[in-house]
Amino acid sequence: MSLFNSIHISGSALTAQRLRMDVASSNIANAETTRGRQVEGEWEPYRRKMVAFQPKGQDFQSILSKAKDGSPGQGVVATEIQDDREPFKLVYQPEHPDADAQGYVKMPNVDPLKEMVDLMSATRSYEANVTVMNAAKGMYMKALEIGR
Amino acid sequence: MLNSSTIRHLEHALNGRTLNHKIIANNIANADTPNYKAKSIQFKDSLNQSIKATRTDDSHIPFSSESDNTPLYRVKTNNQTSYSHNGNNVDVDKEMSKLAENQLYYQALIQRMNGKMSSIKMVLKGGR
Numbered sequence: 001m002s003l004f005n006s007i008h009i010s011g012s013a014l015t016a017q018r019l020r021m022d023v024a025s026s027n028i029a030n031a032e033t034t035r036g037r038q039v040e041g042e043w044e045p046y047r048r049k050m051v052a053f054q055p056k057g058q059d060f061q062s063i064l065s066k067a068k069d070g071s072p073g074q075g076v077v078a079t080e081i082q083d084d085r086e087p088f089k090l091v092y093q094p095e096h097p098d099a100d101a102q103g104y105v106k107m108p109n110v111d112p113l114k115e116m117v118d119l120m121s122a123t124r125s126y127e128a129n130v131t132v133m134n135a136a137k138g139m140y141m142k143a144l145e146i147g148r
Numbered sequence: 149m150l151n152s153s154t155i156r157h158l159e160h161a162l163n164g165r166t167l168n169h170k171i172i173a174n175n176i177a178n179a180d181t182p183n184y185k186a187k188s189i190q191f192k193d194s195l196n197q198s199i200k201a202t203r204t205d206d207s208h209i210p211f212s213s214e215s216d217n218t219p220l221y222r223v224k225t226n227n228q229t230s231y232s233h234n235g236n237n238v239d240v241d242k243e244m245s246k247l248a249e250n251q252l253y254y255q256a257l258i259q260r261m262n263g264k265m266s267s268i269k270m271v272l273k274g275g276r
Contacts, residue, residue, distance in 0.1 A: 006170040013177030020180075053181040055174075072167055072223055073174035076181055125179055128240055132173045135251050139169065142258045143162075147265045 004140075010133040012056055012075030017126040019078050020051045024119045031110040034098045043098060046108040048084035053077070084109055158261050164191060164221045165254045171223060172247045175238050183235040185225050186243070192220045 027048050030036065036046030057063075057074040086109040094103030168189045178184040203210065229237045 006166070006173040009170060009173040009177050016177075017180075053178070055178050055181055055184055072170040073178070073187060075174060076177045121180070125176075128176050128179070128244065129173075131244070132176050132247060135247055136169060136173065139166075139251060139254050142255055146258060146261050148262070 006136045007133055009073070009075040010129045010136065012077060013129040014126060014133075016051075016053055016076050016078045017122045017129065020122040021119060021126070023049050023051050023081060024115045024122065027110050028112055028115045028119075031108060031112055031115075033108055034096070034105060036108065045088050045106045046110070048086070048108065048110045050082045050084055052079050052082055054079045154264055155261070158257055158264070160220055161257050162254065162261075164189065165250055165257065167221060167223075168250050169247070169254070172243050172250060175243050176240060176247075179236070179238045179240050179243075181236060184238065185227050185236075186238045187223050187225050189221050190224050192222075 030046040033046040035043040037044055053076055055073060055075075056077045057071075062071070062074070088106040088109050090104045091107050092103055093099055093105045096105045099105045171187050171189055175186045226237060231237050231239060
């Protein structure tokens with residue numbers, strides 16, 4: 001049984017949390033982007049992105065071995081980056097180049113408050129996983145001292 | 149002295165603690181995963197396994213410990229509770245304290261192992 005495996009588990013979580021942080025910062029950076037992507041020749045504002053997580057090892061083999069004698073699991077993996085389907089905010093700004101005939105501009109559905117909370121949560125999770133990784137490292141160093 | 153059961157027992161315990169660490173690491177890694185349920189380890193008493201009773205006659209009924217090859221620990225998933233609205237039930241505070249506890253157990257086992265090793269060394273050196 002190897003301890004390195006548990007370092008990989010924490011490593012997968014660090015990757016996932018970093019991706020979550022990246023997505024949150026991208027959302028904040030694009031909080032005012034009115035030209036996110038072009039749909040049928042029209043500009044659509046930036047849509048808020050969200051990360052979906054799943055436990056690693058959801059294939060048949062892993063599930064079978066888990067059912068047989070129970071496995072500790074293999075970490076976490078980000079399966080996809082989803083768009084938030086919430087409607088865009090309408091802001092009255094007639095002088096804006098992307099304003100419609102009534103003078104309203106569609107703004108991205110990004111709520112900076114939500115993003116900050118997500119960012120904090122990702123940071124804390126990241127820290128927790130670093131602690132676990134350091135614990136594994138400490139245990140491994142101890143194991144190397146056996147028989148000294 | 150050299151093939152006493154102490155080292156084997158310590159090895160078993162270290163293996164169990166390593167598995168426990170892996171489970172805790174996986175729980176914390178999945179603290180934000182929807183519908184993930186926390187896992188925990190269950191240790192089994194290995195004392196009964198190590199005390200071997202020997203049959204003196206083949207017609208005697210075999211002792212249960214002789215055929216007992218089940219592992220000393222198994223992984224259990226707690227499906228009962230749900231702490232957050234996304235179906236996840238990982239309690240990070242609990243996992244962190246379990247992590248600290250597990251680390252101390254591991255270090256204690258290593259120290260015991262080292263103690264055993266040094267007594268073997270002592271014997272090999274003739275008590276010098």
